[in-house]
Amino acid sequence: MTRHFPHDWQSANVSRIPYPLYTDEDVYRRELEAIFYGPHWSYVGLSCEISGPGDYKETSIGERSVIMVRDPDGSINVVENHCAHRGVKFCQERFGTVKSFICPYHQWNYNLKGDLTGLPFRRGFKGQGGMPADFDTKQHGLTKLHVAEHNGVVFATFSADTPPLLDYIGPKILEWFERTFDGRELTLLGYSRQRIPGNWKLMQENIKDPYHPGLLHTWFVTFGLWRADQSSRMIMDEHGRHAAMVSAKNAGGGGEVTQNVSSFKADMALNDDRMLDIVPEEWWKGPTVVMTTIFPSLILQQQVNSVSTRQIQPRGPGKFDFVWTHFGFKDDTPEMTRRRLRQANLFGPAGFVSADDGEVIEFSQQGFEQDPANETYAELGGTDVADTEHMVTETLIRGMYGYYRKVMDL
Amino acid sequence: MIDPSVRFAIEQLYAAYTSALDNGRFDDWPDFFIEDGRYVLIPRENHDRGLPLATMSLESRGMMKDRVYGVINTLFHAPYYQRHILGPMRIEEDGDALLVEANYVVFRTKRNEMSEVFNTGRYIDRIVNTDDGLRFAEKLCVFDSEMIPNSIIYPI
Numbered sequence: 001m002t003r004h005f006p007h008d009w010q011s012a013n014v015s016r017i018p019y020p021l022y023t024d025e026d027v028y029r030r031e032l033e034a035i036f037y038g039p040h041w042s043y044v045g046l047s048c049e050i051s052g053p054g055d056y057k058e059t060s061i062g063e064r065s066v067i068m069v070r071d072p073d074g075s076i077n078v079v080e081n082h083c084a085h086r087g088v089k090f091c092q093e094r095f096g097t098v099k100s101f102i103c104p105y106h107q108w109n110y111n112l113k114g115d116l117t118g119l120p121f122r123r124g125f126k127g128q129g130g131m132p133a134d135f136d137t138k139q140h141g142l143t144k145l146h147v148a149e150h151n152g153v154v155f156a157t158f159s160a161d162t163p164p165l166l167d168y169i170g171p172k173i174l175e176w177f178e179r180t181f182d183g184r185e186l187t188l189l190g191y192s193r194q195r196i197p198g199n200w201k202l203m204q205e206n207i208k209d210p211y212h213p214g215l216l217h218t219w220f221v222t223f224g225l226w227r228a229d230q231s232s233r234m235i236m237d238e239h240g241r242h243a244a245m246v247s248a249k250n251a252g253g254g255g256e257v258t259q260n261v262s263s264f265k266a267d268m269a270l271n272d273d274r275m276l277d278i279v280p281e282e283w284w285k286g287p288t289v290v291m292t293t294i295f296p297s298l299i300l301q302q303q304v305n306s307v308s309t310r311q312i313q314p315r316g317p318g319k320f321d322f323v324w325t326h327f328g329f330k331d332d333t334p335e336m337t338r339r340r341l342r343q344a345n346l347f348g349p350a351g352f353v354s355a356d357d358g359e360v361i362e363f364s365q366q367g368f369e370q371d372p373a374n375e376t377y378a379e380l381g382g383t384d385v386a387d388t389e390h391m392v393t394e395t396l397i398r399g400m401y402g403y404y405r406k407v408m409d410l
Numbered sequence: 411m412i413d414p415s416v417r418f419a420i421e422q423l424y425a426a427y428t429s430a431l432d433n434g435r436f437d438d439w440p441d442f443f444i445e446d447g448r449y450v451l452i453p454r455e456n457h458d459r460g461l462p463l464a465t466m467s468l469e470s471r472g473m474m475k476d477r478v479y480g481v482i483n484t485l486f487h488a489p490y491y492q493r494h495i496l497g498p499m500r501i502e503e504d505g506d507a508l509l510v511e512a513n514y515v516v517f518r519t520k521r522n523e524m525s526e527v528f529n530t531g532r533y534i535d536r537i538v539n540t541d542d543g544l545r546f547a548e549k550l551c552v553f554d555s556e557m558i559p560n561s562i563i564y565p566i
Contacts, residue, residue: 094455095459188461189461189462189463190453190455190456190459190461190462190463190464191453191455191456191461191463192453192463192465192558193453193556193557193558194557194558194559194560194561195557195558195559195560196560197560216486217484218483218484218485218486219480219484219485222483222484270472270476271470271471271472271473271475271476272469272470272472272473272475272476274469274470274473275473275476321557326463337462341462341463341464341467342467342469344463344464344467345466345467345468345477348465349465349558349560349561349562350451350465350466350558350561350562350563352480352484352485355485355487355561355562355563356485356486356487356561358560358561359486359487359488359560359561360486362488362560363488
């Protein structure tokens with residue numbers, strides 16, 4: 001085994017994670033290659049974001065800018081955003097509608113599949129100059145990614161070795177994916193973007209950590225939305241890389257689980273309770289909260305009536321961009337749309353129960369950077385990796401690091 | 411032509427508003443609004459495309475009080491100062507209401523750190539006269555800042 005970072009992963013288990021895994025530049029470069037540009041599907045967007053022919057969206061996989069575009073034939077292409085000629089990142093807008101991609105520098109022209117269709121002075125001018133006689137446009141297209149869409153959610157991968165999307169997600173997690181995305185038409189509500197000064201893995205960990213919501217997110221506890229004793233399930237795919245935290249809120253109030261929680265305050269009420277005007281929807285089939293992590297870049301949120309995708313775009317070992325896409329469903333009533341938008345106050349960069357996630361991730365990163373010889377301790381519920389029927393566990397974090405260790409060969 | 415006394419009263423309102431926010435008097439914040447006043451903090455991207463999602467969207471003084479409760483009692487965050495700088499106000503009359511548009515920059519200063527541009531954009535506000543003086547019926551903060559530097563805790 002090669003030493004990829006200045007700290008050997010000595011522990012036999014994956015419940016102790018060395019701090020340099022969050023801070024080291026070499027580790028990070030290897031993650032980009034092995035994970036983001038390797039045999040994994042990364043989220044690029046929702047099909048409803050590019051509904052018409054030529055509609056495109058610019059986004060990132062790892063640090064590489066890519067363009068998701070609706071082909072005239074109705075399919076979705078994903079191409080890398082740099083010209084085959086001199087490397088120009090030709091698309092500088094995030095959304096738009098085009099007939100073709102044209103690089104502004106020398107006007108190389110590509111169709112929406114990424115094939116080079118034309119370039120000026122290919123045959124020179126008055127017999128002088130021009131491209132070599134054997135110039136083959138087929139050899140000079142844009143980098144084309146493999147694309148898979150499932151029920152309105154679009155993924156792409158640079159690697160030809162990535163298994164088919166549904167196999168990649170796996171049957172256990174697909175069940176929860178399809179609970180939200182069952183083929184219904186989606187409607188776009190809007191975006192939130194934040195840059196979080198922490199390692200990208202911390203956001204995956206955050207949504208694989210059912211220990212913290214009832215403690216950090218005082219708001220949840222204060223207003224009865226989350227308690228450690230509510231019925232919960234922690235579910236992983238066979239590799240431990242994806243997970244679903246499934247939970248149903250119960251009646252609330254005091255009792256054993258709130259005794260040691262300093263944040264719990266009985267009898268707190270909102271001045272305007274429209275913020276928590278929760279109306280159960282048939283498709284929930286019971287659970288009020290399902291948070292799904294699809295390794296490496298995607299989090300799917302259903303928190304009562306608020307649904308969103310959250311995309312992780314790493315920007316170096318110490319920071320990542322976090323992009324929220326809130327949506328609804330075509331058959332939502334205006335009241336339901338308003339409800340989803342109101343409950344969106346709980347989530348995002350200013351959210352009552354999300355702003356503090358970004359903050360603690362920043363503090364974690366600060367701790368890692370100051371003491372590289374140390375390691376984290378994730379042994380709530382033991383050191384093993386297994387699904388549970390409760391939330392007093394860090395099993396999902398261990399599951400992810402078990403997979404991570406294999407992929408990274410650490 | 412807006413009466414200079416009206417302009418002066420509006421400037422006083424904004425000065426009092428930013429003073430309350432920049433000096434941490436958050437309990438005073440809802441009182442700058444009428445009872446069913448609206449406060450919306452929204453990325454320019456969503457605003458320009460007609461997408462309704464806002465970073466913060468509050469529809470009453472009650473919701474604003476709930477936000478203040480969250481800011482003070484439940485939201486865990488690194489402490490910071492914020493400082494608003496406002497540009498000249500464009501004022502129009504609309505019946506009994508006043509429409510005001512003004513550019514703003516908010517600087518953030520965290521402990522042991524340099525001051526940084528935190529959020530910049532424009533206010534698009536609707537102001538009405540009440541028995542207690544001028545109050546916001548609607549305050550729309552449309553921000554250019556493409557990336558929120560981690561989080562926004564306090565109102566803008």
